[in-house]
Amino acid sequence: MSTLLAVVLDLAPAQWHAAAKASTSPLPLATFIQHLNAFLNAHIAANNDNIIAVFAALPGTSVMLYPAAEPHVPVPDANSYTPFKLLDSAIIHGIERELDVIADSDNEVPVALVGALSKALCYINRLTIAQPTAKNEHALDPHILVLSVSPDLSSSYIPIMNAIFSAQKLKVTIDVCKIYGPETVFLQQAAHLTGGSYIYLERRDALLQYLTMSFLSAPALRKTLSVPTQDKIDFRVACFCHKNIVDIGFVCSVCLSIFCQPVPVCSTCKTRFPMKILQRLNAARPLLPSANSNGAARNSSPAGGRTNGNGNATRTR
């Protein structure tokens, strides 16, 4: 079974600098490139029909490294297998070229992970649409592998979620290999929602071991092969106002923002709630009996998952 693997590389210079200096099992970029090339070569070697695409997320920009728009023709080398050489050199030269472009800027901006992810999805989409006419009759088994070192970028939450939904629609599995940096909730969600694996590297120096064991097999084979995946995902709800993890939250009926206490105006979408509902919800507030002492005695609506006009509260446990 042939697979279409789109790899998204997170190339944040500062994060790689930190990764090389990490106290436990450091991983410099050079070693990463080494392991990555070995993994990609293994993938195209595994099946004649396997397709690979490599995307790079760089500070403020994203680019498709392979297949390159203007292919770099390497010097013929009798000691290496040409397809490997083509792939590897295209990636290295692509990265070098992009680093030259951004070398002049002064400030580091966050990497354009969403851009790279979207490009990968577009590429997959194009190949999938073209597929019926192509002579390759086998179903492509597309998956995306994100090799991430940067932390979550909060402003990209909605674009990332949109990318996840597109992936779900295209039936693309998103795998995430978190090489360095804190756990990213967004990518955890991406892997979980698309049925992929999220792996946090404990031993960075054994990157290739992780890559081959978890991500080399086609998603369709994973039912049989049992690849490792994350064992817990954070699904807890934090309120928008204080970022507390809440058991009972108050949800804006217009924009679904979550609050730990009833608010007169939704801070997200500026919807105003009627006073009466506020009083009723106040009476239902957990563990804060003094806030509205006479409210509880009044007969009004509880918060337990009942919709009531504008004020809507739900139990999130």
Place this chain on the structure above:
Amino acid sequence: MPTSVCTAKASYKKAPGLLELTDTHIQWTQDGKKAPVVRFTHSEASSLFCSKEGAAQCRLKIAKYGDENGYNFAFTSPQPTASAEREKFKQELTAIITKNRAALELTQQTSVPPPSIPVTAPISNAPTPRIPPSHPAVSRAQSVVSERVNERRATTPIIPGNDAANDFRLRKKVLVSDPELASLHRDLVMSGQITETEFWDGREHLLLAQAAFENQKKGKPGQLVDPRPETVEGGEIKIRITPQLVHDIFDEYPVVAKAYSDNVPNKLSEAEFWKRYFQSKLFNAHRASIRSSATQHVVKDDPIFDKYLEKDDDGLEPRRQPAGDVDLFVDLGATLEDHGETGNERDITMQPGRQRGALPLIRKFNEHSERLLNSALGEASAAKRRKIDKDTYAAIELDDLRDSESSAGITLEMQDRERYFEGRTAAGSNGVDHEHLDFKTLVHEAKQNLQNWETNLNQLKIERKPGDAALMAMTTNVATRLDVRSRKNDIPVGLFTQMTTCQTAANEFLRQFWLSMYPQPNDVQTVVVATPAQRAAKAEKMIGYLSKTKEKVDALVRTAQADGVDHNRVEVAMKPLLNAVDWALTFYHTRKGAR
């Protein structure tokens, strides 16, 4: 106006008037008055009494549910018209009453006894066909039956809490349709742990939904009346005649009803009538498909039925002209004048009646549909139902010709979204010190790392130790998952049931507790509203039960140990429940302490 099934001159309380049976009501209007004095729906009729054949006066008594005295009518037309008229009424009413009784039995099966018990009365010479109902007729009959039931209920909307008997009936229905809820009910209410009222407290919506479901008026079934002959040995065909079928046939083909009233019982007996009908051309003309042409040769000429035979309705114009104007958009003739005179070609694409043989069938279907709609909508005035806009310009303004106005939708303008997510990611990062580094140096460093990549790749080597560690970690990950999947169900059934019971019971206590803690909803239509004191008492009681949950779980764990089951697994399974119970206990004590 509802269609009149039969009418006759009859006196009521010695006043002359007109007795009328319409398709929904039985009514009697005194001569010279407009509004009927007596009027009730079919579904109210409970029984029928007749005076003896040949008695001086031809009387008919109709009793209503809840009013056994009923109404005495005397047919005032000279004999033998009076007898014939009464026969007709008797026959129609018998069908109606049979249906009402069936409906009642249906309700009795599932509910408490109805408000009154019908008086069964011997009906003299009841011309009820004594043939057991066949299966297809049963399904149809039931749908009609439920329709009647609903009609009756629709008059009195049921609000849970108002009527104890009704409430009980609704509760029972809800429980019957939801086995899980029923088992919970059995465990908690029948064992006396919580009361019936408490159990339904907070579940009012189920009762409301059930009541709403019952009050929903079902329409007339849309099936065409098409008796299917069953072939029996010897090449004979057999059609089972049920009262329902008779009613349907009369309803669908009034001409048969006319033939019946003209000929039965004077010229033909009941059985003879049907036998001849099913062999007649009339029956074949009434069949719902053209496949009847295959059996054309077995049709006999019948001097009686052939009289009622109508000419095939296959003329270019339908025999029954539609009432009122035809909407210009569906009128094929509307553009006729545009052709010919103006030089346009005649419209040959849509001509009515090109296939002549199909016309009677199409018209029959149309009439049937119309009848069906009429029964659902009631006989509204043609103008009202049609909603034809007399304004021609408004009529030619088609929605499709308008520009589509794209709606922008409401964009989610989330303000300060960074604020929300940054808090969480910052909490996740384990204090990585962000030393400020010059970006240019960093990029340069990255580029340096790319040098000599080919040599690097050739020298790729993975240290054994980290490789093994990674392999072990991943294997453990996979193994844990497989382990969970492989040993799923080795808890003994008995223990498992106990665990489930404990879980559902505690859940119900929790539900009751929170219900009594939180303010009452005011959007549910209940009359019974617990007072604060009652609610506090209930919360107290529930807390009492809940504080025992820990003991129960401990007992389960001990049982598991005794049975040789891994007690940790029982503990893990019951942990969420204990958490929830602890939460409720803490809440209760905090709130109590604050008061």
